[in-house]
Amino acid sequence: MPTSFRRAISMLLVLALLPLGLAACGGDDDGGGADTAAAASGDGGGESGGEKVKLRVGVQKDGIRAVLGKSGQLDDLPYEIEWSTFQAGPPLVEAAGADKIDIAWVGCAPPIFGAAAGAEFKVIAAVQERDRQENRLLVPRDSEIRAIADLKGKKIAVPKGTSGHAFILNALQSEGLSTDDVEFAFLAPPDALAAYQNGAVDAISIWDPFAIQAQQSLGAREIVAGEPHERGLGFEIASAKALEDPAKVEAIRDYVRRLSAAWEWAGENPDEWAAAWTEDTRLPLSVTRAAARRKASDIIPLDDTIVASQQRLADLFTEEGELPGEVTFTDIVDTSVLGESGGAR
Structure with a gap:
């Protein structure tokens, strides 16, 4: 990184x-x-x-x-x-x-x-x-990940049992992928950001305002957000x-x-x-x-x-x-x- x-x-x-x-x-x-x-x-x-x-x-x-x-x-x-x-x-x-x-x-x-x-x-x-959106799947700007299908074999940070967890599961399912195709790092929001920082994960699924802050401060790149994978x-x-x-x-x-x-x-x-x-x-x-x-x-x-x-x-x-x-x-x-x-x- x-x-x-x-x-x-x-x-x-x-x-x-x-x-x-x-x-x-x-x-x-x-x-x-x-x-x-x-x-x-x-x-x-x-x-x-x-x-x-x-x-x-x-x-x-x-x-x-x-x-x-x-x-x-x-x-x-x-x-x-x-x-x-x-x-x-x-x-x-x-x-x-x-x-x-x-x-x-x-x-x-x-x-x-x-x-x-x-x-x-x-x-x-x-x-x-009202925007029917809560979460975003984010990757570093120079990541090779360009679409949901590219997550296969990748490690994703997400707080367990949250809307971010639901969002990424729905997104994976939409491309015929499952939890067997990726590795989840279940971390609280600050720890998920820390893992993202040190390159321990390839992507992060997280909600606003954390996601907005990452995009504004880092230029983090959005792969997918909102519908049809969630409705806010x-x-x-x-x-x-x-x-x-x-x-x-x-x-x-x-x-x-x-x-x-x-x-x-x-x-x-x-x-x-x-x-x-x-x-x-x-x-x-x-x-x-x-x-x-x-x-x-x-x-x-x-x-x-x-x-x-x-x-x-x-x-x-x-x-x-x-x-x-x-x-x-x-x-x-x-x-x-x-x-x-x-x-x-």
């Missing part, structure tokens, strides 16, 4: 790892390092026995906290929010199952892996990114324990409504969201500006089409030997929390 490329990605790693270290207290497996924000009192629900409910919200470097705050949706909350920052979706599902958080937004694959592990959580709504679909998940508490359920409903309104605002004010996103995560403003223009999302109902799509993905993971057993996606779906609208405005 050229010296200039190694030097550039070293700079990227410093930028990427700094906010993770600050937010996750060294990147513990459970995401670690929760920081708490107590919201102002307001009218409405969220009271339990005369005490204000504390809603524990898990986030990544996904701009959620920033969009809620900048859009004014965190004003006058009838409950407190405790924020916990995680590196990726799988530890968010694990934390929900262990009753360490109440609600989080994750990609398409983490709920499947959580179900396979027997985690105690539910999928309560679907989230559709994610999910709001909730702890099963939280769903047993009526006051928590009401707070979850209110939070999802506020998030939906915040994303509506973000679609009209991407630069303001980007600035707040950068302030919250220390990602470069050029990265958050690019992300904000396509990452606004809509909370949509968990309809039969979505459930069927997730079941096909679960079956693919099982067929490829990535899961210990079969998963029935409907077993982790709970549409009663948000009703037929899925919580959308």
